Amino acid sequence: MQITLQTLTPLWTGGIDQTCDRLHETGLLGSLRWWYEALVRGLGGYACNPTEQSCIYDPAKPNNGLCLGCQTFGATGWARRFRLFVSDKTSPQSPPGTVSPTGNRLKRNKQDRPSWYFRPGRGGETVLHILPLHQEFDPMIIVGLLKLIERHAGLGAKTQLGYGQIKIQNVSFSPNSFVEHIANLAHAQSEKNKGLPNLQEMFFAQVQTSDRGITATLNLRYDVRAKFRTAFSNNRALRHWICGTVSGDREASKVFFSQMVDGVMRVWGWIPDVPSENFPGISRDQVLVKIKEAIEAYGEVVSWREFNSERDTFGKESDGKAFLCSLLEDK
Numbered sequence: 658m659q660i661t662l663q664t665l666t667p668l669w670t671g672g673i674d675q676t677c678d679r680l681h682e683t684g685l686l687g688s689l690r691w692w693y694e695a696l697v698r699g700l701g702g703y704a705c706n707p708t709e710q711s712c713i714y715d716p717a718k719p720n721n722g723l724c725l726g727c728q729t730f731g732a733t734g735w736a737r738r739f740r741l742f743v744s745d746k747t748s749p750q751s752p753p754g755t756v757s758p759t760g761n762r763l764k765r766n767k768q769d770r771p772s773w774y775f776r777p778g779r780g781g782e783t784v785l786h787i788l789p790l791h792q793e794f795d796p797m798i799i800v801g802l803l804k805l806i807e808r809h810a811g812l813g814a815k816t817q818l819g820y821g822q823i824k825i826q827n828v829s830f831s832p833n834s835f836v837e838h839i840a841n842l843a844h845a846q847s848e849k850n851k852g853l854p855n856l857q858e859m860f861f862a863q864v865q866t867s868d869r870g871i872t873a874t875l876n877l878r879y880d881v882r883a884k885f886r887t888a889f890s891n892n893r894a895l896r897h898w899i900c901g902t903v904s905g906d907r908e909a910s911k912v913f914f915s916q917m918v919d920g921v922m923r924v925w926g927w928i929p930d931v932p933s934e935n936f937p938g939i940s941r942d943q944v945l946v947k948i949k950e951a952i953e954a955y956g957e958v959v960s961w962r963e964f965n966s967e968r969d970t971f972g973k974e975s976d977g978k979a980f981l982c983s984l985l986e987d988k
């Protein structure tokens with residue numbers, strides 16, 4: 658199976674010394690695994706948290722002691738069920754360097770405004786070769802994950818700064834059979850997993866703003882953060898829980914802002930249940946309302962997708978399979 662990708666914004670897969678000298682398979686695999694787990698959990702299947710303690714192969718246990726994520730993407734003592742080769746035809750894509758939000762709308766002083774340094778990512782075309790190593794592995798899984806990323810999110814790392822928007826070229830794909838396949842796997846090994854990325858707790862928005870280029874991304878990101886300075890009595894811990902901390906990576910943002918492509922940018926995020934022990938009286942729904950309000954104050958929401966929500970512009974969908982299918986099909 659070969660999949661040809663075209664980058665729409667630079668792709669970042671990590672590398673030595675904070676450079677992205679080429680496309681690294683590990684960076685792509687990490688991103689694919691993250692989405693695979695989110696989909697599996699969204700359909701009720703069990704996927705462990707591989708960043709903390711992943712599964713360990715044990716033939717004496719049910720499913721060899723492996724969750725669905727580890728079965729496909731590998732774990733200690735268990736090989737990944739496919740091999741990924743990259744025919745990398747990309748070249749360095751020049752970054753704008755250090756950029757700050759213009760702050761026009763919120764009139765904060767320049768010294769109070771954060772700035773981001775954009776390093777060169779990779780741009781151009783690349784071909785992914787997927788080689789199954791196990792009869793039960795269907796390479797269509799990878800196509801489906803890439804299709805979801807193509808439509809709603811970003812591939813690789815630094816997606817919170819808008820890297821990783823891709824276009825997939827000519828590959829036949831059936832959303833229905835992809836969703837059925839994942840649903841069957843999830844059904845065979847089902848479990849509630851709380852506190853880990855889950856499609857049913859995500860939102861995906863397409864937004865138009867009057868800003869251009871990277872400024873659109875940074876301004877909207879800044880605006881949403883600013884909204885949480887006034888909302889919920891300026892609860893700083895809540896703001897960091899949702900928007901991340903600016904300096905360092907102590908708390909990763911749960912909301913992502915793409916760069917603008919054809920006048921439209923994406924905002925998506927994973928908003929789990931708000932931990933009531935940390936934030937008593939604040940609900941997940943209230944947080945989503947605030948995020949949407951912040952976006953709408955400065956941009957036009959062209960579409961908003963969210964599981965089991967009246968906010969979904971395609972209509973409330975409370976069936977997990979139908980929701981995923983419509984994410985893969987919506988225009």
Ligand SMILES: [Zn+2]
Pocket residue numbers: 704705706711712723724725726727728732
């Ligand atoms: Zn696992």
